[in-house]
Amino acid sequence: MPKEVIRTGQAPKAIGPYSQAVLAGGVLYASGQIGLDPATGELVQGGFEAEARRVLVNLQAVAVGAGMTMADAVRLTVYLVDLADFARLNEIFSSVLVEPYPARATVEVAALPRGARVEIDMIAIKGGKD
Numbered sequence: 454m455p456k457e458v459i460r461t462g463q464a465p466k467a468i469g470p471y472s473q474a475v476l477a478g479g480v481l482y483a484s485g486q487i488g489l490d491p492a493t494g495e496l497v498q499g500g501f502e503a504e505a506r507r508v509l510v511n512l513q514a515v516a517v518g519a520g521m522t523m524a525d526a527v528r529l530t531v532y533l534v535d536l537a538d539f540a541r542l543n544e545i546f547s548s549v550l551v552e553p554y555p556a557r558a559t560v561e562v563a564a565l566p567r568g569a570r571v572e573i574d575m576i577a578i579k580g581g582k583d
Contacts, residue, residue: 454478461518464511465489468566474515481519481577485532486511487569501538501570505545508573521577526555528576536561538570 459474459481467473467484474483488497488504489511497507513523531542539559546554555575565572 459483459515459519461514463491463514463518465491465494474519476519479579481516481521481525481575481579483512483515483575483577485530485572485574486515487566487572489567496567496569501541502545504569505538505542505571506549508571509545509549512573512575516575516577519577521579523549523577524551525577525579526550526575527578529555529557530574531557531559532562532565532572533559534562534565534570542571 454477456475456477458472459476461473464473464486468489471484474481476482486508488507489495490497490507491511491514497503509523512526516522516525533539533542536559542559
């Protein structure tokens with residue numbers, strides 16, 4: 454099965470030896486995004502909510518780069534430095550994502566790159582909302 458590397462300037466460049474996303478067999482596998490501003494490469498200011506919203510904007514940009522949107526997401530994996538942010542994460546998701554929501558797992562981790570508080574990766578399928 455051929456695979457296509459997805460790159461977009463609308464999301465931060467990879468900060469290691471990996472691709473922003475790979476499209477294979479009609480499935481988009483997006484690498485984890487943290488709240489980096491693609492213009493500056495710096496973590497956004499404003500705390501957890503600002504970071505989480507930026508992560509979702511970054512994932513949307515990667516999806517668009519593959520000809521999809523966040524509505525095509527079927528699975529999100531969320532990594533939180535503090536599970537106390539879980540309720541706020543749900544509020545943010547409710548204000549940004551639309552039903553039917555993707556499946557999701559949330560894991561508490563000791564640390565994330567660049568001191569981020571949240572990282573999210575995504576699997577999407579074109580038309581995955583149907």
